[in-house]
Amino acid sequence: MKLIQLAALLLCIPFYTSCGVSDKEEMIDASNVAEESSVCERIWTEDEIDYHTLSNYMDVYVSHIHLDVEISFAEKKLFGSATHTIENPCNKDIIVFDSRSLDVASITLNEGEEATYEIGDLDELLGQSITVHIDENTESVTINYSTTKGTRALDWLVPAQTAGKQNPFMYTQGQAVLTRTWIPCQDTPGRRITYSAKVKVPSHLMAVMSASNPTAKNETGIYNFEMNQSIPTYLMAIAVGDLEFIEIDERTGVYSEPSMIEACRYEFGDMGKMVEAAEGLYGKYQWERYDVIVLPPSFPFGGMENPRLTFATPTIIAGDRSLTTLVAHELAHSWSGNLVTNSNWNDFWLNEGFTMYFERRIMEELYGKDYVDMLALLGYQDLLASISSLEPKMQMLKLKMKDLDPDKAMTDIAYEKGYSFLRLIEDLAGREKFDVFIKDYFTAHKFQTMTTEVFLAYLKENLLEPNNIEFNLNEWVYESGLPENCLVVISERFNSVEAQLTAFYETNNVSSVTPQDWSTHEWLHFIRHFKPETTVDQMAILDDAFHLTQSGNSEIAAIWFEKSINAGYNNIDDELEAFLIRVGRRKFLQPLYNALAATPEGKQKGLDIYVKARDNYHFVSVSTIDAILGYSPS
Ligand code: BES
Numbered sequence: 001m002k003l004i005q006l007a008a009l010l011l012c013i014p015f016y017t018s019c020g021v022s023d024k025e026e027m028i029d030a031s032n033v034a035e036e037s038s039v040c041e042r043i044w045t046e047d048e049i050d051y052h053t054l055s056n057y058m059d060v061y062v063s064h065i066h067l068d069v070e071i072s073f074a075e076k077k078l079f080g081s082a083t084h085t086i087e088n089p090c091n092k093d094i095i096v097f098d099s100r101s102l103d104v105a106s107i108t109l110n111e112g113e114e115a116t117y118e119i120g121d122l123d124e125l126l127g128q129s130i131t132v133h134i135d136e137n138t139e140s141v142t143i144n145y146s147t148t149k150g151t152r153a154l155d156w157l158v159p160a161q162t163a164g165k166q167n168p169f170m171y172t173q174g175q176a177v178l179t180r181t182w183i184p185c186q187d188t189p190g191r192r193i194t195y196s197a198k199v200k201v202p203s204h205l206m207a208v209m210s211a212s213n214p215t216a217k218n219e220t221g222i223y224n225f226e227m228n229q230s231i232p233t234y235l236m237a238i239a240v241g242d243l244e245f246i247e248i249d250e251r252t253g254v255y256s257e258p259s260m261i262e263a264c265r266y267e268f269g270d271m272g273k274m275v276e277a278a279e280g281l282y283g284k285y286q287w288e289r290y291d292v293i294v295l296p297p298s299f300p301f302g303g304m305e306n307p308r309l310t311f312a313t314p315t316i317i318a319g320d321r322s323l324t325t326l327v328a329h330e331l332a333h334s335w336s337g338n339l340v341t342n343s344n345w346n347d348f349w350l351n352e353g354f355t356m357y358f359e360r361r362i363m364e365e366l367y368g369k370d371y372v373d374m375l376a377l378l379g380y381q382d383l384l385a386s387i388s389s390l391e392p393k394m395q396m397l398k399l400k401m402k403d404l405d406p407d408k409a410m411t412d413i414a415y416e417k418g419y420s421f422l423r424l425i426e427d428l429a430g431r432e433k434f435d436v437f438i439k440d441y442f443t444a445h446k447f448q449t450m451t452t453e454v455f456l457a458y459l460k461e462n463l464l465e466p467n468n469i470e471f472n473l474n475e476w477v478y479e480s481g482l483p484e485n486c487l488v489v490i491s492e493r494f495n496s497v498e499a500q501l502t503a504f505y506e507t508n509n510v511s512s513v514t515p516q517d518w519s520t521h522e523w524l525h526f527i528r529h530f531k532p533e534t535t536v537d538q539m540a541i542l543d544d545a546f547h548l549t550q551s552g553n554s555e556i557a558a559i560w561f562e563k564s565i566n567a568g569y570n571n572i573d574d575e576l577e578a579f580l581i582r583v584g585r586r587k588f589l590q591p592l593y594n595a596l597a598a599t600p601e602g603k604q605k606g607l608d609i610y611v612k613a614r615d616n617y618h619f620v621s622v623s624t625i626d627a628i629l630g631y632s633p634s
């Protein structure tokens with residue numbers, strides 16, 4: 001027994017070795033430790049355990065995946081094979097993969113030998129295990145499979161759901177536990193893989209992945225991809241459609257349907273500068289290219305940080321670059337999340353809180369402190385709202401997501417409490433020291449996974465102790481609510497907006513409101529601060545003056561619609577319905593359907609719209625809105 005294990009035993013710290021038995025609960029039983037064999041050196045702490053995989057990734061694991069798949073739009077099906085190169089240092093006799101709603105046709109070992117395997121019963125949260133019998137000669141496992149109708153990651157769009165209206169489109173969303181629904185794999189952020197792929201698509205379409213990408217279509221419809229930097233499986237992604245590519249600079253570019261490409265060229269014009277600013281702060285960009293693909297509006301998120309190729313919603317194209325903070329965010333994930341990855345979904349704040357902090361630093365480099373104060377204050381408002389609505393156990397940075405859907409971790413706690421925590425440390429240490437610390441942290445842990453506890457130990461050792469910094473760190477990380485020493489952001493620009501809104505309420509006259517030089521963020525602050533008792537007449541005065549119902553800016557439209565629903569201002573009805581049918585971004589849908597569901601008539605209105613809109617939404621949004629409206633498809 002090693003010293004560290006002995007120490008852990010004495011301190012009653014649960015841990016297990018990679019040579020334990022495959023049941024995770026048993027693995028943390030210290031009695032297994034003594035039998036550890038010399039080649040199975042890795043000791044896992046309980047904090048590292050991913051409870052959202054059925055795989056035995058701690059015992060035997062995959063180092064590379066090769067996909068050989070074809071995409072059939074006629075059958076709405078992806079089919080072919082996934083070949084897993086495996087590492088089996090402890091000579092285990094089974095490897096377990098995650099899957100969900102996949103048809104497995106056959107499994108072979110070493111690219112030819114028939115394998116024996118069992119497929120487990122469906123676990124509602126985690127899917128189905130695929131247990132494959134292996135021996136010491138097994139170097140690879142090939143699973144021949146196809147996706148089925150219920151495949152949650154995939155969104156199949158008919159031409160009418162695209163910008164061009166001529167061609168179908170398909171994209172995947174892997175985070176958090178959806179990659180297993182289109183690739184049988186050990187679907188855990190606890191291990192990293194490299195991947196390669198050969199993908200066949202209809203020859204008039206182009207395929208792109210979170211990997212090296214084509215910049216033009218080819219006649220064969222066959223595309224080859226390589227991702228040589230190791231990533232967690234939730235970052236595997238593909239999109240197929242009528243795509244065009246334009247370069248922003250030598251390292252950055254945008255993919256979109258042809259009819260949107262010119263709008264993208266302008267909107268994302270600062271992308272190259274963002275990458276340079278990010279590198280200036282926290283070290284070399286490690287993924288070669290940074291491109292963005294703008295997807296059809298059904299995409300359920302604002303953005304997804306698929307490496308080399310951020311997936312983005314078209315709702316950030318505002319015509320004035322005002323919503324491209326999202327690009328800074330997804331780019332920031334190239335360090336926080338993609339380079340240093342949360343070890344499991346309890347540590348999700350490590351991905352998102354760091355990314356919010358980094359996002360705002362990038363924006364500060366490009367657009368200055370005043371601009372970022374607005375972003376941070378809007379974020380702080382979101383945080384206060386989350387703290388008043390979330391149950392206490394969901395208000396900690398470090399979560400306990402076992403037996404819960406990891407999607408539920410996506411709240412402003414991870415994002416904005418995480419941001420505020422790091423912002424406070426920056427304040428305590430001083431920016432200069434904090435920047436050195438963060439840069440070193442990314443460098444020291446690149447291409448690794450991270451737990452909250454390892455981060456905190458690193459923080460103490462490298463920043464807090466050397467500088468004699470003491471503060472209520474445990475309260476921040478392990479307790480609910482917002483600690484009193486959370487820094488409050490002040491934005492002069494927002495103060496002026498508030499004064500104008502107050503004047504409006506005093507006079508019911510818009511002459512006091514002078515939004516000529518307002519950015520989107522000032523508009524958001526203005527509309528967010530409408531009083532709950534705002535009347536229909538007041539809404540009408542504002543609408544007549546500023547045409548908010550017709551706003552082409554999705555963020556402004558969404559908050560205006562929400563306030564209109566709350567105030568009973570029905571003039572928005574046609575635009576609201578059109579918006580809810582066209583846009584599938586959950587961040588917009590959730591508050592709007594919630595607002596509608598607050599009254600019986602509103603709920604009926606919401607249901608009437610939802611039956612028309614539901615087909616346009618990805619599974620991620622469907623599952624959330626079904627729950628809000630109590631809808632179950634017949
Ligand atoms: N990685 C997230 C999206 C995500 C989180 C997908 C959890 C699935 C599970 C992405 O980076 C993100 O945070 N997107 C935000 C962007 C915003 C904060 C700028 C979004 O989509 O709203």
Ligand code: ZN
Nearest residue numbers: 329333352355
């Ligand atoms: Zn993010």
